[in-house]
Amino acid sequence: MKVVIIDDEKAMHVIMHRMLAKVNEIEIVGSFQETTSAFSYLMNHDVDLVFVDIGMPRENGLEFAERLRASGRQIKLVFVTSYKEYASDAFDVHAYDYIVKPVMQERLHKTIQRALAEQRS
Numbered sequence: 001m002k003v004v005i006i007d008d009e010k011a012m013h014v015i016m017h018r019m020l021a022k023v024n025e026i027e028i029v030g031s032f033q034e035t036t037s038a039f040s041y042l043m044n045h046d047v048d049l050v051f052v053d054i055g056m057p058r059e060n061g062l063e064f065a066e067r068l069r070a071s072g073r074q075i076k077l078v079f080v081t082s083y084k085e086y087a088s089d090a091f092d093v094h095a096y097d098y099i100v101k102p103v104m105q106e107r108l109h110k111t112i113q114r115a116l117a118e119q120r121s
Helices: 010-020 035-044 061-070 084-092 105-120
Strands: 002-006 027-032 049-052 076-081 097-100
Touching: 002 010, 002 035, 010 027, 010 105, 027 035, 035 049, 035 061, 049 061, 061 076, 061 084, 076 084, 084 097, 097 105
Parallel strands: 002 027, 002 049, 049 076, 076 097
Antiparallel strands: none
């Protein structure tokens, strides 16, 4: 499963890389600290799952998701954020899941396993 991480915090990239490395079926194909280059990448590459933060400068994760959905791309989006209050907004843009930081390995693993099971069927 091809995965992209979008978060403005470098530390979060390190954490997510470490956690995702524990899942054999995951290949991290992109890491971005802002949405512009991430959007460009997603328009030109096949990606199965995107982990995206909500609170980012310039374009937040929800605005990015709206733009991605408007482009017609139906990539699974998992919001990984410190903000509990945006959960319903996230599902309005067809979020696959919503994980509140700090991310726990078990919680992340459940989301990935569900996505992998869907991919296999």
